[in-house]
Amino acid sequence: MSFFSEFKEFISKGNVIDLAIGVIIGSAFGKIVNSLVADVLTPPLGLLLGGVQFTELKITLKKAVMEGEKVVSDAVTINYGNFLQHVFDFLIIAFAIFNLIRFINILRRRLDKQKREDKKAATEPSKEELLLTEIRDLLKNR
Numbered sequence: 502m503s504f505f506s507e508f509k510e511f512i513s514k515g516n517v518i519d520l521a522i523g524v525i526i527g528s529a530f531g532k533i534v535n536s537l538v539a540d541v542l543t544p545p546l547g548l549l550l551g552g553v554q555f556t557e558l559k560i561t562l563k564k565a566v567m568e569g570e571k572v573v574s575d576a577v578t579i580n581y582g583n584f585l586q587h588v589f590d591f592l593i594i595a596f597a598i599f600n601l602i603r604f605i606n607i608l609r610r611r612l613d614k615q616k617r618e619d620k621k622a623a624t625e626p627s628k629e630e631l632l633l634t635e636i637r638d639l640l641k642n643r
Contacts, residue, residue: 559582
């Protein structure tokens with residue numbers, strides 16, 4: 502088998518295509534969650550904390566050196582606010598995915614239970630069949 506035919510077989514397998522679709526949807530979902538956090542949740546939280554914007558929180562290790570209006574060397578900062586923002590984003594994404602998986606598992610359990618009940622009902626004789634069997638047995642024993 503040639504390299505190209507092996508590669509073609511690899512690419513055309515379902516799990517690779519499913520993975521690609523998952524990455525694309527995950528990317529779009531990430532943008533939605535980032536917007537939810539940055540545009541909807543963080544502003545009121547910052548307002549509650551006294552107007553603080555998380556992305557602006559930082560510790561300055563070295564101030565910028567200026568000559569008039571010109572920056573000679575940039576400030577050195579630890580931008581812990583960005584870190585907090587990313588942690589907040591992660592927690593919301595993790596919570597959303599947890600709830601999605603939880604919902605899928607609930608549906609799966611319900612479907613499995615329904616399948617078991619249907620299978621059980623299919624193997625058990627109906628009430629009519631039981632009654633007819635009883636009548637047959639009574640007539641047989643006469």
